[in-house]
Amino acid sequence: MASPAPFSRYEFLIAWRYLRARRAEGGVSVMTWISMIGIALGVMALIATLAVRTGFRTELVDATLGANAHTTVYTGPQFIENDLTGETYVVQNGIKDYLEMAERLAAVQGVTHVTPVVSGQGMLSANDNSNVAQIFGITLEDLKAMPRIVDPQNAVGDVENLGNGIAIGSGIARDLALGVGDTVQLMAAKGAQTAFGTAPRVKSYEVVFIFQSGRPDVDRARAYLPMEEAQSYFNREGAADEIQVYVDDPERVADWTLPLMQAAGEGAQVWSWLDASGGYLQALDMEDDVMFVIMSVLVLIASMNITSGLIMLVKNKGRDIGILRTMGLTEGAVLRVFFLCGAFTGIIGTIVGVVLGVLLALNVDSIMAAINFITDGGAWQPEVRGIYRLPAELRLYDILRAVGLSLTLSFIVTIFPARRAARMNPVEALRYE
Known part of the structure; x- marks a missing residue:
């Protein structure tokens, strides 16, 4: 059996x-x-x-990716030697041909969007309060391509009115007690040249849009101006400080470093979101x-x-x-x-x-x-x-x-x-x- x-x-x-x-x-x-x-x-x-x-x-x-570029292309500083004194000084004039460079970067395979921006720091003041912020000059079309910034569920105001004022983060709005329609003063240390030296530049803007990106550090330290206004305010006429690049696979953004540097030309440098947050x-x-x-x-x-x-x-x-x-x-x-x-x-x-x-x-x-x-x-x-x-x-x-x-x-x-x-x-x- x-x-x-x-x-x-x-x-x-x-x-x-x-x-x-x-x-x-x-x-x-x-x-x-x-x-x-x-x-x-x-x-x-x-x-x-x-x-x-x-x-x-x-x-x-x-x-992070909804409020920041996947990678940023910028030009390195120029080291110029004074023939009379022999001293070397650094000059950063930004990217003069940023429109042409943006076209070359956009042609790289896998790149989905490019955004030339003007970047500068300034102090925002209102209601006897102040806050240091990173100011970005950007076109309305490029700003609307940032989903975490223009998300209507977490924003107040109309982003279409960017040409009439300034867009600020919810953290700045809270610290300065600002709402849509209020006025904020922007002051930059590097202003107009006078006989007595460099005078700070101060200008008032209407708050037209308040965003919440999902990152408290971004919301407390970022504001957006129209591209042309930022170029005028930061003395960048006809130039951009950097070109932000978006790719179809942000987790593999390092694969685009060499192609982007080649497309940007001599002297270009690349800094990706993984370089900033990879550790x-x-x-x-x-x-x-x-x-x-x-x-x-x-x-x-x-x-x-x-x-x-x-x-x-x-x-x-x-x-x-x-x-x-x-x-x-x-x-x-x-x-x-x-x-x-x-x-x-x-x-x-x-x-x-x-x-x-x-x-x-x-x-x-x-x-x-x-x-x-x-x-x-x-x-x-x-x-x-x-x-x-x-x-x-x-x-x-x-x-x-x-x-x-x-x-x-x-x-x-x-x-x-x-x-x-x-x-x-x-x-x-x-x-x-």
Whole structure:
């Protein structure tokens, strides 16, 4: 007579019966519940942590790319030697042929948009308050190509009126107590040349648009003027300071560095968003790996409860093991029975953990908002975190990693007690029965 195939139906029935052991039979069911709850909580925490970390990085990158160029092309300083004194001084005249350079850069394959801008620093003053800001001169069409700046859900005013005034960040508006229609003074240190030296240049502008980019550091330190007005104000007539370039794959922006430098011509330099934020993103990726390892340890600790439960189960079921062996069950069959006991616990706990983790990840923004409300804003500070909210992004890869880790650990920790049950001598098990 042929032996039953491994993992036959009767092995599942015996394992399931043992899992439902009553308290009077040794309290094994209590240990089973503890193991399931521990694994479920560990998997839930792992999935929620991975989702939050992924969402944080995505929101940070999206806010950065939505308010900044993917890469910037500019010309380096010119070092000129005075023939009389022999001294060397630096001259930065900007990009005189910026329209022609913009056309060449736009012709590079993979470039989606180019934006010549004038850049300068100035002090904005209103209502007895002041704020230093980075002022960009830009055309209306180019400004409208920046989604995080012109997003109507997070903006006040009409961006179409840029030609009649200035657009400022929400942080500047809050610090200076400004609203749409108010007047703000812009002062730059380098103004007109007079007989007594350089006089600061001061001019008033009407606030026509207030934006919120998603980055508090941007909203508190950035303003936009029309291109021609900025050229006149910063003495850049007929020139631009830099050309901002957008590509179709910002994560691989380094691939465009050499083609853009070649298209820009001699003396051109390139500075991408990864040059500015790459170190921070690498730190986030490293932190993701560390967090996964730490949370994996929690899942391992929860899985060890399965071992404790199975050891108790094997001890309480010694008589049953002896009877099953005398009835013809092989060591392999007994091992599979107790392996299934641990596997059932791990599988059920993992399923519950996945459900709870997904629900937590989907509602983490609301939960964080409630905690922030209770703590009066102390739980989440945008100025520190760099973004206004705590998002979560569920990825199938992260869920599969958590499931694979939990099931692997659950299966591994069941092997030792299952082998102990399989190697139990039936004679010794029945000696005192």
